[in-house]
Amino acid sequence: MTVNQPEPIPEKGFAIKDCALTAIATGRRAQNLRELRHILQEIHPGSIYYHFWGGLLRPRYYDREYKNDFANWAATSLHHQTLAERLSVIDPNDYADIERLREELLDTIDDVLDATEQVPWAVADEQFHFMRSQIVVFSTHHLVAEPEQLKEVVPAMTISSVFYHFIDARSRTDAHVDDFRAWLGGMSPRYDDLCERLAQVDPYFESLPRLREQLSELFNDYFGGGAS
């Protein structure tokens, strides 16, 4: 067991892993938009990560109407559609790190606060609870030896495994890429084209089941079509 250490990608083969998130309450809650802004300014970066990405792994079904918890709260609890739409379109991949993402969130909220006469409020039992998470990584005891096997392996992956390799990877690999690219890119230039196609898959705007479908189609198309 290792704690808080980067995980080595095995040199020979691609080890399929799985993961689970455990939620931790920060104890910070917002009742209105100004409180949300105030807390957002100083909250632990892990909380912002959780409210952008953690939703993908929480109990829910398929597609999310709003892509992050802040946008969802703006829509369902503050009933402020303009803010919800503007927050929902923020793609965390566009920002170099969580601090830049935090700035964008604050700017967006400030714009709305500047243009609003009354601070939007949520009813008493619909506060925004700032959370963060802890990730536990499991072995599946499955090692992919050859890239061609990905076309069979990826469709059978759990959605939490897809999360681990395609989303979580970006925050733990040196190049901030998914594990597939990290593995294939280090093998041979022959997979450059495949890596480019993987880079075009947006991990944020799709649900995990849909993301798995997209990746499955991509690997099937690449390897099944004789491109390799």
Added chain:
Amino acid sequence: MRSMLEAYAEVAGADVIDQLHQLAEPLRGKRVVHVNSTRIGGGVAEILNKLVPALEELGIESIWEVLTGESDFYQCTKGFHNAIQGTAADIPPALLRVYEETNAENAERLRPVLAEADIVLIHDPQPAALLRHIPERRGKWIWRCHIDASRPYRPVWRYLRKFVSEYDASIFSLAAFAQPLPHNVYIIPPSIDPLTEKNMDLPEEEIAAVRERFGIDPDRPMILQVSRFDRFKDPLGVIAAYREARKFVPNLQLVLAGGGATDDPEGDVVLTEVQQAAAGDANIKVLLLPADAHRTINALQRAADIVLQKSLKEGFGLTVTEAMWKGKPVIGGNTGGIRLQLVNHETGFLVNTPEGAAMRIRYLLFHQKQRLKMGRNAREFVRENFLVTRHMREYLTLILTLIHGGEERIVLG
């Protein structure tokens, strides 16, 4: 004979059990002690009855101790229970003294076990003051709050807070139920056990026998709500929804099944109101069932076409998850934990009024394909998110974190 974990693997999947083994591997030989106030009855005892042997099977020494006390102690802790859930009632100083003395006596009795344990999990407020009496403790102590502490009665919470603040971590069921504390507050939602009488598969003949026993016609649609007769569960709203839906589904049957004797003095009043509202309509069955009628409730849920939980206020409604596990779409009140348990339009519907409930009842009864699909979605949703195996995984993760340190990432295997 099949082990407990093998039995769970058949329902939850072998990969889930493999994850439990991976989490348990670094904890082998460690000793975990649970302390609560009863060995029989209630949700806490139910989970411990499974968790303790499961931990043993995973190679972790697991001990379950129960607090002993006199009636004044339980009167005091009942007061805590109500106050944490918002009842504004002070607890007399004499009872608080009994609370502290009882904890001190139990601490003496349990001292060797508690002092040497690697992890001590204290369930609910009853044993919360034990920690203070074990200054030589060598393990980590966790306080597990099973009740909704979102709006506690402040004077009582302030009193309890001084005890629970000293723990190394605490666990609440939902973020909305938690109180800020000076340590990590973990959020672990409740779960259901697919192997208990409440949730296990039943033979068709048993379901048919329950239908017959209560005069439920198997050839006509039936909707069901299982809950205490409590205003927050809105049984009168359910009857109103049924009456509205019946205009379009004339052969509809409604079953309201709930517990009998209760320590809630308002329970009888609400039950009388429900019986009056149902009087004269043979298609409404108001069933008062004993607290251990688990198989009967199970059969009723399986016999229903749609299950309702039209609560006006709800923490985590276990009956919602239980019905979903039986492949039933659930129409639930748009409140509290139900919003987390039920996915609107996918595993059922969230509603705000009896009219909304009636509309959804009609929709689901007229669209059989959609109703069956939602039922299948519901069962899968529970399998992935609300089975006891997930609960065990989260407990083990927390234990591992506390023993080995580390904040954000634990890599196993």
